[in-house]
Amino acid sequence: MKRLGTLLIPMALVAGTALSAQTVKIGAMAPLTGFAAADGASVKNSLKLAVDHINASGGVLGKKVEVVLYDDHADPKEATALARKLIEQDNIKAFVAGSYSMPSRAVAPLFNEEKIPMVAAYAVHPDVTSGGTYSYSFRNGFLGTVEGKAAAYTCVKLLKGKNIAVLTSDNDFGKTLAAGFKTFMESPAGQGAKVISYQTYPMSEKDYKPYLSKIKSANPDVIFSGGYYFQSGPMVKQAREMGITAQFVGEEGADSPEFVQIAGPASEGFVIVTNLNRDDSRPVVKTFLKEYADQFKISPDMVGASAYDAFMIICDGIKRANSLDGSAIQKAIASVQNYNGLTGMIKGFNKGEVVKDVQVQVVKNGQFHYKGVVNDPSLITP
Amino acid sequence: MQLLIEQILNGLAMGSIYAIITLGLALVYGVMRILHVAHASVYTFGAYAGVFIFQATGSLALAFLGSMLLCAILGVLIERLVYFPLLKFPPYVPLIASIAVMLTIEELCRLIAGPQILTFSAKLPFPDLDVAGVHLSSTLIAIYVITAAILLLLWYLINRTELGLAMRATSQDMAIAGAQGINSHYIVSLTFVIGSAIAAIGGILVGIYYNQVYPTMGAVPAYKTLALIVVGGMGSVAGAVIAALMLGLAETLLIGYLNVPFPRDALAFVAMIGVLVWRSEGLLGSR
Numbered sequence: 001m002k003r004l005g006t007l008l009i010p011m012a013l014v015a016g017t018a019l020s021a022q023t024v025k026i027g028a029m030a031p032l033t034g035f036a037a038a039d040g041a042s043v044k045n046s047l048k049l050a051v052d053h054i055n056a057s058g059g060v061l062g063k064k065v066e067v068v069l070y071d072d073h074a075d076p077k078e079a080t081a082l083a084r085k086l087i088e089q090d091n092i093k094a095f096v097a098g099s100y101s102m103p104s105r106a107v108a109p110l111f112n113e114e115k116i117p118m119v120a121a122y123a124v125h126p127d128v129t130s131g132g133t134y135s136y137s138f139r140n141g142f143l144g145t146v147e148g149k150a151a152a153y154t155c156v157k158l159l160k161g162k163n164i165a166v167l168t169s170d171n172d173f174g175k176t177l178a179a180g181f182k183t184f185m186e187s188p189a190g191q192g193a194k195v196i197s198y199q200t201y202p203m204s205e206k207d208y209k210p211y212l213s214k215i216k217s218a219n220p221d222v223i224f225s226g227g228y229y230f231q232s233g234p235m236v237k238q239a240r241e242m243g244i245t246a247q248f249v250g251e252e253g254a255d256s257p258e259f260v261q262i263a264g265p266a267s268e269g270f271v272i273v274t275n276l277n278r279d280d281s282r283p284v285v286k287t288f289l290k291e292y293a294d295q296f297k298i299s300p301d302m303v304g305a306s307a308y309d310a311f312m313i314i315c316d317g318i319k320r321a322n323s324l325d326g327s328a329i330q331k332a333i334a335s336v337q338n339y340n341g342l343t344g345m346i347k348g349f350n351k352g353e354v355v356k357d358v359q360v361q362v363v364k365n366g367q368f369h370y371k372g373v374v375n376d377p378s379l380i381t382p
Numbered sequence: 383m384q385l386l387i388e389q390i391l392n393g394l395a396m397g398s399i400y401a402i403i404t405l406g407l408a409l410v411y412g413v414m415r416i417l418h419v420a421h422a423s424v425y426t427f428g429a430y431a432g433v434f435i436f437q438a439t440g441s442l443a444l445a446f447l448g449s450m451l452l453c454a455i456l457g458v459l460i461e462r463l464v465y466f467p468l469l470k471f472p473p474y475v476p477l478i479a480s481i482a483v484m485l486t487i488e489e490l491c492r493l494i495a496g497p498q499i500l501t502f503s504a505k506l507p508f509p510d511l512d513v514a515g516v517h518l519s520s521t522l523i524a525i526y527v528i529t530a531a532i533l534l535l536l537w538y539l540i541n542r543t544e545l546g547l548a549m550r551a552t553s554q555d556m557a558i559a560g561a562q563g564i565n566s567h568y569i570v571s572l573t574f575v576i577g578s579a580i581a582a583i584g585g586i587l588v589g590i591y592y593n594q595v596y597p598t599m600g601a602v603p604a605y606k607t608l609a610l611i612v613v614g615g616m617g618s619v620a621g622a623v624i625a626a627l628m629l630g631l632a633e634t635l636l637i638g639y640l641n642v643p644f645p646r647d648a649l650a651f652v653a654m655i656g657v658l659v660w661r662s663e664g665l666l667g668s669r
Contacts, residue, residue: 035596201646207395243517
């Protein structure tokens with residue numbers, strides 16, 4: 001009964017409204033309504049900034065860029081129908097997958113068939129690129145398994161955890177994170193520490209006390225929470241209420257100002273692995289953080305930053321290809337090297353997967369700050 | 383042993399929350415024979431009303447009272463404007479209308495308050511307790527106390543007052559009750575007032591408990607409470623409460639002791655299927 005009716009709310013962030021034939025159209029989808037609507041809003045805001053930036057600097061190939069953004073409710077059924085619309089009706093040249101893994105997986109084969117390059121902003125599931133099978137699919141965010149490995153590295157090496165409890169969301173996102181976490185723990189680097197409790201909870205879970213009671217009796221020193229901010233937030237809060245003092249480690253799903261709000265004072269000291277370093281001194285990061293906060297009166301998160309990057313990577317590809325032909329853009333994106341992205345220096349794409357450092361951030365005084373970085377090539381190369 | 387006690391306490395809190403939300407549904411089904419799915423959106427609306435009043439006034443008491451009043455009005459509006467005119471149609475017609483009302487209210491909450499999760503960082507005035515090594519947080523105690531108070535008041539109202547007698551009469555047969563001089567339409571509206579006001583309490587309590595208020599917070603309760611009134615016996619308030627408490631306990635113990643990838647939300651429906659197969663009248667139902 002979650003969604004009986006489906007509402008189509010097409011939204012176009014129109015930069016140059018008048019002469020649409022003179023603009024380059026780039027498609028995008030994000031969950032603007034439904035349970036993931038806050039993430040959709042981040043994507044929408046960031047794309048608006050990105051379009052403004054690119055058009056202020058002259059657009060691409062002498063034309064203005066226009067984003068056609070649709071609401072997929074984070075629902076794969078919705079997404080496939082909208083993908084057809086973007087391809088046949090809107091005639092887009094490239095696609096920003098600004099949604100969750102399920103819908104992004106569903107549309108990847110469609111865009112690949114049509115030779116339309118797509119860049120997934122933050123979806124983590126391997127099937128979005130299928131290990132290079134979909135040559136037109138790229139991922140700017142980390143593959144779930146890479147992030148899982150980086151999280152395990154953070155728990156064991158950075159935080160010196162010995163007994164670790166793992167509690168993840170029972171969906172694509174949580175499962176791929178847990179798989180990566182397990183890979184690291186079973187590798188030689190993971191020896192000396194062990195996972196003493198492994199549990200999953202359903203997507204809609206609100207009450208983590210039953211899981212936490214169990215964890216409490218196992219008495220770990222580090223707890224890895226693989227879930228979204230609306231899951232890790234209440235989890236951390238409830239854990240502290242129950243008197244659990246173990247260090248919590250999360251990942252990009254908790255990279256949101258809403259995490260801090262929901263968890264309240266319990267969020268202090270919470271560590272995440274993500275791709276957006278708030279203390280990065282590069283101008284691209286500083287400008288984005290400032291403009292976003294000024295324009296939308298809220299701090300940006302990794303979801304929005306990743307969508308910004310996905311869009312900019314496409315524009316960069318179009319410029320270097322000097323063409324709007326799908327296969328030319330694909331080749332340009334695939335061969336990118338040392339791209340100065342908002343979410344880090346992109347070393348390049350390996351079978352569609354981004355290669356860049358994983359950032360470790362910690363909540364201090366209600367804000368995410370630099371804690372460390374995971375740059376071991378054996379961990380961050382997908 | 384300590385773990386078991388802690389898990390039972392967790393489960394009772396979960397069950398109490400289910401009970402508060404299910405009460406309104408059971409009451410409405412009792413008098414009107416309508417599956418009031420939109421009740422879950424009244425609960426969502428109650429949480430929003432509570433959080434806004436709390437932010438504006440800083441008073442939790444005002445938030446509870448104001449939200450209960452607004453929800454009661456919303457409940458009566460749904461009854462008068464949607465259900466009453468549709469009573470002459472087969473039961474699936476008001477059910478479909480109810481689903482439409484639910485989606486409308488849910489989307490209105492999103493349009494007005496935004497898709498972001500609002501936080502409800504109020505502190506309920508209850509103490510933390512440590513009894514024999516078991517820690518009881520103030521939110522857990524608040525949930526037990528408030529649920530118990532609601533159940534006692536409702537029991538007294540239904541079983542010990544003339545109003546309750548009229549409600550029971552209307553629930554048994556609206557036409558005959560009317561012939562006996564009971565203003566049955568008034569009683570129906572009053573049922574909506576009571577059920578919706580309790581939903582407001584539920585919304586605020588859940589909002590504070592999880593520190594989250596968001597447009598789709600009624601989605602899971604919407605179908606889970608349906609399963610609960612079937613298990614409890616359609617229209618039986620006591621049955622629904624017992625079913626809710628049992629479900630809260632069962633879900634929690636399932637998570638705590640069986641580490642199988644069995645989705646907790648499915649449990650209510652397994653119970654519902656079981657009841658339909660072996661005891662179609664439900665735990666405390668008649669007929």
